[in-house]
Amino acid sequence: MIEIKDLHKSYKMGSNSLHVLKGINFSVEEGELVAIMGSSGSGKSTLLNILGMLDGSDSGEYYLDGVPIKDLSEKKAAQYRNKFLGFVFQSFNLINYKSALENVALPLYYQKVGRRERQDKALNYLDRVGLKEWATHLPSELSGGQKQRVAIARAMAAEPKVLLADEPTGALDSKTSYEVMDLIQKINDDGNTILVVTHEKDIAHMCKRIVHLRDGVIVEDTKIEQVRAQEYV
């Protein structure tokens, strides 16, 4: 599903440049649930941004579902993001003047799905994250866990090939964290490919595979026995 070969990325900080990713080789099969771990500054967020086409790489190859991702125009990148990827952020990033339903329907709007169908689909996804009754509420009226669940519903609404989650539990207490992870696991059970960036060990162990990053290189890549979040809820 995802294939990366010898990926490099550096940032210019004034006169000196900071080499963040130093040759990443990495691939993800369909249906995997991968945790990317590492201390801050290890390059995990940068990797996720490149995977998410929010940022470009300096060199290296990146294939997403067999499509080479290289030198995309902004328009093309937007199209690919919409078609291939769903995003979940640490700070939820819901649009605060739109209701939960409208937030979930947004990616569908960009796919030019008809209004009626969009609403039905969005409601369906809200139902799947257990927030059907909250459809008309604004983000400010939801708790952190609820917000993140709306964000996950939004990410899933476009039926992406890969779900990218950047510290999805970073702003939540552990109980809600497990609820969110439970949701992510269930989505994974349905066969969706998911990448989770985290620095929390317990969260990482709820995935099926852990990739450790340190100083811009992968130092460890192991498949693990998944801990079901259900047990902690």
Added chain:
Amino acid sequence: MFNRDRWKEILEVLTSNWFRTVLTAFGVFWGIFILIVLLAAGKGLENGINADFGDIATNTMFMWTRRTTKPYQGLPKDRSFEFQREDVRSIRDNVPNLRFISPRNQLGGFSSGGNNVVRGLNSGAYNVYGDYPEIINQDPMTVTSGRFINYNDINEKRKIAIIGQGVKNDLYEKGEEVLGTYIKIQGVNFLVVGTYKKNSSDGGEEAQKEIFVPFTAFSQAFNRGEDVGWMAITAKDGSSISVLKEKIINVMKKKHKVHPEDNRAIGYFDLYEQYNRVESLFSGIRWIAIIVGTFVLISGIIGVSNIMLIVVKERTKEIGIRRALGESPWSIKKQILMESIFLTIISGMTGIIFGALIIYGINALLDSVGPVDMFLSPSVSVGVVASALTALVVSGLLAGFIPANSAIRVRPIEALRNE
């Protein structure tokens, strides 16, 4: 364009901060409002002055004789002379592009005082003109009953008269038959064959108190011989009397043996020059209105642009989210541009509507208090409103252009940073 979701969003954004939206809109509103009101005021002034000119053929000059101020060809200075009837032919032969040349003679007015017209027991002092039929084109009037002078009257020197409404009111009882009666002008009987009424507001009452008789009958009755008191000369449309007058005066100087450099022997009044002077004043006023209005409008537009920039800045994160979710840059740009155009058009329309209401109010006021000097029915043309609207769309685009570009310059990754 007519996408329900997009419009919903535009309204959401604009109504999320009412106070700011209204303040921003006010700039554009005020600009258009000032523009409309200034243009209407200019138009009102123009209408007022034009009404004062009345229907008088404006491409016209009047010419009369004075004393010579230079000796010439053995003739002394301070010599007085008169235009002659045959001068009309000389001018016609020598100067092209003249439409009417009307020789005129006059009794009353500035040439003498006292009552000069008598009918039965009534009498009055009126201006009496000896005229050719063409004068009705140069000094327009409406013949309200009977007829005006014709060439048979001229050729047969018929002693007939056309009198004004004012004269009729003075000399006749109410409802009394006018046509076919006689009035005595300086002791000579004239048959009244018509009455007239003038539209032009200049001269007021006086303009209705004139009597027109055939030129030839006038000359004979009052011993003018071939003399002509003054002439009214109108040029054809497309040529200017101001250009031709030099030629006309030169022809007259030559004919009457006036020194070519004697500029005071022939007096004239160039109506066209006066009219043009007023006209250029109006176009000046119009330009001032346009310039002032435009500048006020520009400052309004800068206000819109400024606020849109702030809106974009505030929504940086939102724009980042949208792009992460796959909104195309063009769609974002379109959103900002449409917000800007929508805001400008709405506020501009309000300005136009308010301007129109003010103009309507002033017109209603003018109607109720009666005519005011030099000001009549202020208005703006549909063309002006249409071009103002076009200008609004264009300026809305311009106002949104910089903010829209800065919106799509935002990289999603930067927008989404948590710091």
